[in-house]
Amino acid sequence: MAGLILGDWTHRRGDAGGSRAVSARILNPKPRVAWRYDLAFDGRIEQVRVVRDVVTIAATPTIAHSGWQHAEVVALDAASGRVVGQRRLPDPVPPSTMVASLDSVRIIATRASEPAFLYTLEPGSLAPVSRVRVEEGDVASLDIVDAWGEGQELWCQVDTPRRDTRLFINVANGKAARVRLPIAAELVREPCLADGSLFVPLSASSADRDVVHPCVRITGKNVTPIGEPIEVRKGAMAAVVAADGAIHIVTAEPMSEGGRTFEVSLRAFDRESRLQRGGTRSFELFAPGAERLRLVRRPSGELLAQLVDAQMAARSDLFLSDDEGAARLQLGNKPYVADLALGDQLVAHRELEQGRAVVVGFELDRRMRILGRRASIRWSFETPAVGSPVALYAGGGYVFVRGSRSLLALEL
Secondary structure, eight states: OEEEEEEEEEOTTSOEEEEEEEEEESSSOOOEEEEEEEOSSSEEEEEEEEETTEEEEEEEEOOOTTOOOOOEEEEEETTTOOEEEEEEOSSSSOEEEEEEOSSOEEEEEOOTTSOEEEEEEOTTTOOEEEEEEEOOTTOSSOEEEEEEEETTEEEEEEEOSOTTEEEEEEOGGGOOEEEEEEOOTTOEEEOEEETTEEEEEEEEOSSOTTEEEEEEEEETTEEEEESOOEEOOTTOEEEEEEETTEEEEEEEEESSTTOSEEEEEEEEEETTTOOBOSOOEEEEEEOTTOOEEEEEEOTTSOEEEEEEOTTOOBOSOEEEEETTEEEEEOOSSSOOEEEEEETTEEEEEEEOGGGOEEEEEEEEOSSOOTTOOOEEEEEEEEOOOOOSSOEEEEETTEEEEEOSSEEEEEEO
16 A cells, blocks of 8 residues: 655754655555665765755765865755766865755855855755855854754854853854853753744753753844743753744753763743743653753654764663653664654664664554553664664655665665
8 A cells, every 4th residue: 555654854963854755655664775875986974955856965075185175965866866966065174064945955064173164055956056154253163063944044053162152153144143042061952943043942041050941042133031940950961843833842861960860851832922831741761871862753743752872872762752741662672763753653773783774663552551652663674784873864755774875765
């Protein structure tokens, strides 16, 4: 039975990537490799974005004897894997992040202590539109950590020498708007962009760095707090997702100093009124070595959170939360990284030796059992060698498996 599955996926930094359509046999998926793309040069795939029928790849070539390292951008036809556009960026710095839409492909290329450049290319053909140098005279070392784009907006997070301050720059249309946010010490946060505003979780509300707002909303240069100030523990992590007219903030706090157990909780606020929706739901997760928090949002509205390490390897079970409460869920007997939700299924992966990976479709219980909710494997697929690390994306009718040197298109 052929059909269509709509899904949300999570990028490497943990924010919801949006909805895409993937062709699938709903009752009996039979995954297979539809096509494979290997880099035509010696290098490493850094970024992948899928918009409709175009897959765009940003790669960093291996440094040649000259020492120049110009990023390569490749556009592929999603149906066949055929190259439809290719361009080498003119400045010798690697790609930091890429934002793709129906109208443009925007890439920021930078290296610490060197200039940062914003390139705008046409989708598919990758014809050049503009090249802008991002100026920032307030910091000695310009290092763009990540970027979020929507429409004409493009917010960048810039690393600064001060650990208790984060700098966000809106470089849309070459006009940089700068917003400095004080934050509690040693917090790891994952913002998101919605309605032209940047939502940043856990921002300090006073000189007391242990008291923060659950989230702030940045529109232009205006910063609006969301929620009453709360106390957070040292080493807390947070991520935010804007969906269904609400702001969903997931926080993971260590239970003790240098602890291996985290208390994961969800707070939801109305996006317009900024009033909290319902109470706070929490659960404890055992997560030794966890350094980041990633989210997956299911079409039902249920949020799934997982703690991962710096290499994006799974370090915890799943935290599930919806209007009916919170629960903990284990993905099989081996650690799988939750990547994306397709219909009622959760697609996850686990890296194997020699650059291979196993991609699995889990079916999640919809109700609570005596021993909790369960996840059962609906289908699995072991990939050929693509190189480590591995990441999953969805769109253009396929699930894409990205390795360091290859990209696979999986048909379900």
